[in-house]
Amino acid sequence: MQKVVIIGATSAIAEATARLYAARGAQLFLIARNATRLTDIAADLRVRGSQEVFHASLDVNDLDAHAHVIEQAWAALGSVDVVLVAHGTLPDQAQCESSVEVALKEFSTNATSTIALLTSMAPRFEAQRSGVMAVISSVAGDRGRQSNYLYGSAKAAVSAFASGLRQRMAKVGVNVLTIKPGFVDTPMTREFKKGALWAKPDDIARGIVRGADRGRNVMYLPFFWLPIMLIIRHIPEFIFKRIKL
Amino acid sequence: MSKTGQSWGRYPQADQTIISISDRHAALPSVAGSALPHGNGRSYGDSCLNDGGTLLHARALDRFIAFDPQTGVLECEAGVLFSEILDLVVPQGWFLPVTPGTKFVTVGGAIANDVHGKNHHKAGTFGRHVLSLELLRSDGSRRTCSPEHHPDWFAATVGGLGLTGLITKATIQLRRVAGPWMSGEVHRFKDLDGFFRLSQASDRDYEYTVAWIDCASEGNALGRGIFTRANHAPAHPDSRPTAPSRRLRVPFTPPISLINPLSLRAFNTLYYHRQRESVGHLTMHYEPHFYPLDGIGDWNRIYGPRGFMQYQCVVPPTRSADCMETLVKTIAASGEGSFLAVLKQFGDVPSPGLLSFPRPGATLALDFPNRGPRTLALLDRLDDIVANAGGAVYPAKDARMPGKYFKHYFPAWESFSPYIDPKFSSSFWRRVTE
Incomplete structure (x- = not known):
């Protein structure tokens, strides 16, 4: 039976992923800020087949609280096969430009807290010598764009951190999976007009579980974002700075 | 305008703001104008639309x-x-x-x-x-x-x-x-009398009964059809078919309806003769038994950009036989025809809602490509027949019934009104009561 820890468990992608693990009968430990919603989701996952669902509240920006919650997760599950770090926000870029405080707070939510959590959990995976550390980054981290470069820079930090962590953990048989979703139709992107490139949380969740099962390294989800981002990364700066993206 | 704000018949069109509800503990969002809950948009007409207002899209309440x-x-x-x-x-x-x-x-x-x-x-x-x-x-x-x-x-x-x-x-x-399988029988019948006889003989021993009738043929073939009766099969039926695995999909909306008098007559005749014997036995998975059309994604697109109208009525037992005959004759004579005509006898188990549609009698469900005034005129004629017989029309499938008939079919509408949330309304409700 798989043992899975999910941080940011009330996000749409995380909840869809948890349902897939629940259907397999996995034991789950859910971590998120909102305790009421955690309770609801835990009940749902039990009905869907999870052997056992534990949960704990955590504000990821409360860095001092991380150690205790991670301790609780390992105490409850014994060992962990998969951890999915899925929390995040979509900052208002205009606000991030007019307020240093907002910019750094958003950076902390989307990058610093993720780096802290992965750092705290790495020694436990090293000791286990097995498992998957999956982290949700974003295609936005591949290149900073004027429309959301605070979010992009935070995700770039996560992607680079995960890349280094992957090299380190590979030596002990632990896989680090970087997930780079494109546009996903979730409550986080409620305000956007949806076009053909938009994916459902279920599609992303299936990709995450597949990637974790097969020991993948970096996944663009859906796959078509790989060629799109390849092109975007290679546009020369002198052209890139003149286009609107 | 998001696609989720459409009804299944794709008629009428409505323009509305959509708010997704995903937290059942939260209070309702405050909106300017009126709001209406919207599930998966499978109602056919305008009962799930709120033109000019807000839809509270509740699919995300899925725990x-x-x-x-x-x-x-x-x-x-x-x-x-x-x-x-x-x-x-x-x-x-x-x-x-x-x-x-x-x-x-x-x-x-x-x-x-x-x-x-x-x-x-x-x-x-x-x-x-x-x-x-x-x-x-x-x-x-x-x-x-x-x-x-x-x-x-x-x-x-x-x-x-x-x-x-x-x-x-x-x-x-x-x-x-006991399992996912159904077992039952399929009977071909030559006319409406045949349907009523089969229905009478089956309702005691079979949990599920329904008939398809040919609404395109006139004369001798009028009212012929296929009657299906089934029960959930025991744990170990003689065969164990699987659910159909491949899901087809209508990939785009054709510029005109693919359902026209010619294709209708051909389809109905073929469907009637599909089964060679007059009686067949079947063991099947529950999916094709209950949900034959769910196997084809977005099937409502075959009716083209103008969409289609469903019409489902019920007429009381004493008038069932003569009324059904008049309805089927009227439809066949109109040439509008219906691709999916479904006939069933409701039982006398009371419905719990003030505005529930089911009541004792025979019910007929049809769908018509939307051909504008011609289709509307035919449905008005059907309404006259149904109202005269003391029957009713199903709001979930309706996009056009006149308010006077709604009030006649659902006399409880006035005692229902005080329970309406003052911030809630729908295109349907405004159409039939204002």
Whole structure:
């Protein structure tokens, strides 16, 4: 039976992923800020087949609280096969430009807290010598764009951190999976007009579980974002700075 | 304008703001103008639309709350689909107590329309199997309603077309089954008399009965059709067919309707003669039995950009035979024809909602490509026949019934009105009451 820890468990992608693990009968430990919603989701996952669902509240920006919650997760599950770090926000870029405080707070939510959590959990995976550390980054981290470069820079930090962590953990048989979703139709992107490139949380969740099962390294989800981002990364700066993206 | 704001008939078009509801503990969002809960948009006409207002899109309320595999009592949020319930409970030996012809409806939508199925003569409507529901109103109040607690609110909300408030969650009593298979028989009948005889003979021993009739042929072939009767099969049926695995899909909307008098007549004749013997035995998976059209994604597109209109009526038992004959003759003579004409006898199990549609008698469901005034004129003629016989037309499928007929079909509409949430309204409700 798989043992899975999910941080940011009330996000749409995380909840869809948890349902897939629940259907397999996995034991789950859910971590998120909102305790009421955690309770609801835990009940749902039990009905869907999870052997056992534990949960704990955590504000990821409360860095001092991380150690205790991670301790609780390992105490409850014994060992962990998969951890999915899925929390995040979509900052208002205009606000991030007019307020240093907002910019750094958003950076902390989307990058610093993720780096802290992965750092705290790495020694436990090293000791286990097995498992998957999956982290949700974003295609936005591949290149900073004027429309959301605070979010992009935070995700770039996560992607680079995960890349280094992957090299380190590979030596002990632990896989680090970087997930780079494109546009996903979730409550986080409620305000956007949806076009053909938009994916459902279920599609992303299936990709995450597949990637974790097969020991993948970096996944663009859906796959078509790989060629799109390849092109975007290679546009020369002198052209890139003149286009609107 | 998001696609989720359409009804299944794709007629009429409506322009509305869509707000997704994903937290059942939160109060309703405050909106300018009126709001209407919207599930999976499988109502055919305008009862799930709110032109010029807001739709509270409730599909994201899709969590199970509790399921007891010993008793078959399921509690879930109102946006859970019937398909999701079946995936969960059939492997554990349970089935929906009542299901309409598509499994892509939400629990909230099934309650708000008090839906029925092929087992109406045994089980009544879906609302009879709802043990309780939670109703959230725009004033922030929450009521747990059941036949015992707030029975008046329960009766108003079951079949209440979403107008009494948002259903956030419900508790349902499922029914036991031994497995996913159905066993039954298919009978060909030559005319409407044949249908009524078969129905009479089957309703005692078969939980599910329904007939398809040929609505394109006139003269001798008028009212011929195919009658299906089935029960849930025992644990080890003689064969164990699997659910169809490949899901087809209509990839785009053709510029004109593919359903026209020529294709209709050809289809109906072929379908009638599909089965060579006059009686056939069948063992099948529940999916093709209950949901033949769910195998084809977006099938509503075949009617082209103008969409189509469903018409479902019921006429009382004493008038069933003569009335059905008049209806079928009128349709065949009009040349409009119907691709899917479904005929069934409702039983006399009382419906729990003030505005529930099912009542004793024979019910006929048809769909017509929308050809503008011609189609509307035909449906008006059908209304005259149904109203004269003391029957009724199903709001969940309607996009055009005149207000005078609605009030005639549903005399309880006036006692229902005080239960409407002051912030709620729908295109349908405004059309038939204002």
